[in-house]
Amino acid sequence: MNLEKLSEKLYAQLLLQVEETANINDAMEKLKSGLALVQKALVQLKLEISKIGFADQQEEIYFFKKGKPQIYAQLILITERYAIENGMPLLGKEKQLAHLESQLSFIDRFFRQNEFLYQYYRMRATDLDERYFIRGGGSQLIGFSEVPEVDPAFSTAADYLFSKFMAYEKLQKILSQEIEMRKGAESGVDTNAVKGLKWTGEAVNMVELVYGVYETGQVNGGKISLSELMDFFGQFFQVNISGYFKRFADIKRRKSMSKTRYLDEMQQLVAKRIEDSDAWIPEDQKGRYGY
Incomplete structure (x- = not known):
């Protein structure tokens, strides 16, 4: 090398x-x-x-x-x-x-x-x-x-x-x-919450999500540290993810077929919504996109 x-x-x-x-x-x-x-x-x-x-x-x-x-x-x-x-x-x-x-x-x-x-x-x-x-x-x-x-x-x-x-x-x-x-x-x-928004899912799911955002460089063109992203998401959604390295280690030790359970679930549900022709469309949006 x-x-x-x-x-x-x-x-x-x-x-x-x-x-x-x-x-x-x-x-x-x-x-x-x-x-x-x-x-x-x-x-x-x-x-x-x-x-x-x-x-x-x-x-x-x-x-x-x-x-x-x-x-x-x-x-x-x-x-x-x-x-x-x-x-x-x-x-x-x-x-x-x-x-x-x-x-x-x-x-x-x-x-x-x-x-x-x-x-x-x-x-x-x-x-x-x-x-x-x-x-x-x-x-x-x-x-x-x-x-x-x-x-x-x-x-x-x-x-x-x-x-x-x-x-x-x-x-x-x-x-x-x-x-x-x-x-x-x-x-x-209020920099910690907007309209009372609060993360109600598992904290480990938040960690999985933030790692995905970080690894794909979606914020500031990727010029942001992992800790800065974790701090922002944790404060904004009022969830304690300070021990995210330990949580990530837990993710790596998962025994299931997929270690990224939460991201996989998100992908599947978004894909289902795209493919579902019966997905609910708000009344005020009908006709705007050809429905």
């Missing part, structure tokens, strides 16, 4: 493993567990580089431009989220909103301070890749406000900042959603 495929495989595994830490109630334990998972993936990548190296320059550029940064970004994201949650005022919605908005302002300042490279990142430019993402390519480059001391065998001039861009864009989205939710609650908008 080459380093590109390995980094993508480790990244996919890491996302699932980090999602599992959402069930840890203690914030410090969650932080430690998340960081340990990222460090393990980074150590494995570093060992592979020392053993097999890169096939060519393009593989090295890919690795330090995307492969390693997307994994390291998880370390930054986990650390930043812990710091934000730990610093959240215990009382006062206005203070809590101000805290979240100050974090957004910090991210905006960071992007402006690194505007040259951030635009390079956003435009997916490639003309300076050999200087930014080849080891030893150069360190005195324009547009850098911070570059920590790094291991020259496992880092380049720009891979750290690309990691921060990835992490901060995700954090920016999370903070914006949190602020929107809190403002909605302040203005009297």
Whole structure:
């Protein structure tokens, strides 16, 4: 397996493993567990580089431009989220909103301070890749406000900042959603339910449904985490699915012919409605579609 495929495989595994830490109630334990998972993936990548190296320059550029940064970004994201949650005022919605908005302002300042490279990142430019993402390519480059001391065998001039861009864009989205939710609650908008809607089926069916939505990338073009989707569905339909990884493990252990019982039932019932010529049609809809 080459380093590109390995980094993508480790990244996919890491996302699932980090999602599992959402069930840890203690914030410090969650932080430690998340960081340990990222460090393990980074150590494995570093060992592979020392053993097999890169096939060519393009593989090295890919690795330090995307492969390693997307994994390291998880370390930054986990650390930043812990710091934000730990610093959240215990009382006062206005203070809590101000805290979240100050974090957004910090991210905006960071992007402006690194505007040259951030635009390079956003435009997916490639003309300076050999200087930014080849080891030893150069360190005195324009547009850098911070570059920590790094291991020259496992880092380049720009891979750290690309990691921060990835992490901060995700954090920016999370903070914006949190602020929107809190403002909605302040203005009297019920973000947990609409017209008293409540999930009355089994919680495991909700988990099965959300996994289907997640795996098919139906929300935000697939650019949303599994935990975000679970949180939204759980809050909207007022059902506790916080232990969704355990429930999914139960789904995998099912002994029946089909492990996706609920999704199969949905498919069958929708197909029956389509095929049933006697399906009920509301009076006000008759004639509109040729009935």
